[in-house]
Amino acid sequence: xxxxxxxxxxxxxxxxxxxxxxxxxxAILTAPDGAExxxxxxxxxxxxxxxxxxxxxxxxxxxxxxxxxxxVTDSSYLANAxxxxxxxxxxxxxxxxxxxxxxxxRDLWERMIRELARHGRVRPTLVRGHAGHAVxxxxxxxxxxxxxxxxxxxxxxxxxxxxxxxxDV
Numbered sequence: 828x829x830x831x832x833x834x835x836x837x838x839x840x841x842x843x844x845x846x847x848x849x850x851x852x853x854a855i856l857t858a859p860d861g862a863e864x865x866x867x868x869x870x871x872x873x874x875x876x877x878x879x880x881x882x883x884x885x886x887x888x889x890x891x892x893x894x895x896x897x898x899v900t901d902s903s904y905l906a907n908a909x910x911x912x913x914x915x916x917x918x919x920x921x922x923x924x925x926x927x928x929x930x931x932x933r934d935l936w937e938r939m940i941r942e943l944a945r946h947g948r949v950r951p952t953l954v955r956g957h958a959g960h961a962v963x964x965x966x967x968x969x970x971x972x973x974x975x976x977x978x979x980x981x982x983x984x985x986x987x988x989x990x991x992x993x994x995d996v
Contacts, residue, residue, distance in 0.1 A: 829947055830859030834886040835899040837956075837966035838878025839974050847871075850878040851973030853966040854886030864889060867969050869977030878970065879905050880935040887942040887949065896949045901956030901963055909951045914940065 833856070840850035851869035858864075866885050869878075879902035890896055900906050908914045914936060917923070922930045930936060943949050954960045956967070 829893070829895045831895045831897055832859060832890050833857040833897050833899065834883070834890065835962040835966050836879065836882035836886055836905075837901060837963060837970045838875055838880070838882050839967065839970035840873055840875040840878050841974060842872075844874045845872065848873055849974045849977045850875065851970040851975070851977060852878040852882035852885070853969035853973060854882045854889070855962055855966050855969075856886050856889055865969065867973040869970075869973040869975070870980040871977045873977075873980055874932075876902070876904050877932055877935060878974075880932055880939065882966070882970065884935060884938050884942055887939075887946065890946065892945050893947050895947050898949055898951045899954055899960075899963065900951060901954050901960075901967075903953060906951040906953040908936070909939075909943070909949065910953075914943075 835855045836853065838850065838852045840848055842848035849869065849871045850873035852867065854866040856864040856866070866889060868881065868885065879900065883898060883900065883905055887896065898909070917930045917936065918940070922933050924930055954963050956963065
């Protein structure tokens with residue numbers, strides 16, 4: 828059995844989903860030998876959900892291929908999409924939610940599928956935000972700081988009817 832990497836992530840966004848929104852993300856990656864890597868970034872305009880996904884994506888991309896990863900997040904959106912099969916369902920339904928709406932953040936979810944496939948196993952662990960999980964609290968502080976240095980969001984191609992900022996689940 829492969830040694831497990833621990834990835835603790837968080838996203839932050841002020842003005843969530845508005846043209847003035849500024850977001851930041853942080854990923855704290857601990858290798859099986861205890862070595863730590865901290866990654867941060869930010870963009871605008873954005874949403875909290877996009878920042879949560881960016882933290883996970885950037886952290887996962889820094890883990891060697893084939894690794895086992897425990898993904899610690901306070902985002903039920905992220906954890907449930909992986910653990911409860913939402914991601915698989917969205918793909919099967921042509922990137923539509925249960926209510927037939929376009930899946931928000933499809934561009935990031937498509938990247939997530941590729942990252943998940945690169946690893947032996949990614950096990951999401953949902954923690955309560957702002958509830959004393961020391962590393963999650965640290966990731967939150969780093970994400971808030973990263974939002975202060977946010978850069979304009981790179982535009983991605985949009986499929987007809989697809990909302991990129993998407994506040995829905």
